[in-house]
Amino acid sequence: MNRHFSDAWYYLKRAGSHLRAGISEELAPVADRARTAAGRETQPEPKRLEKVQKELRQAPSRGKHALKGAKGRIDEYRGTSPAE
Incomplete structure (x- = not known):
């Protein structure tokens, strides 16, 4: 009965x-x-297209920052300095 309730x-x-x-x-x-x-x-x-365009305009700077951080972590892992 409880199941029915x-x-x-x-x-x-x-x-x-x-x-x-x-x-x-x-x-x-x-x-x-x-x-x-x-x-x-x-x-x-804002329309979806406007939102996407705004995000794409901001993407290059975010991508460069992320790439720089990734390179730094790879260099740390390998034990090399970034200048090499």
Whole structure:
């Protein structure tokens, strides 16, 4: 009998989460209009392409730093100095 109750709780929680998602999706346009009317518009998130481009612009400096650190660790392991 206990197993049936645990199954029922699982499906009840799942139905609740689906209900919450559905209601928020249905009310999203209303919330957007209310924010616009109140003057509290949300800032749009940067598009994925813009995020990737920003990361690629930062990549060369991070790559050089990582490569320098790796070379230093290899030289330490080999017991040689970096100037050799």
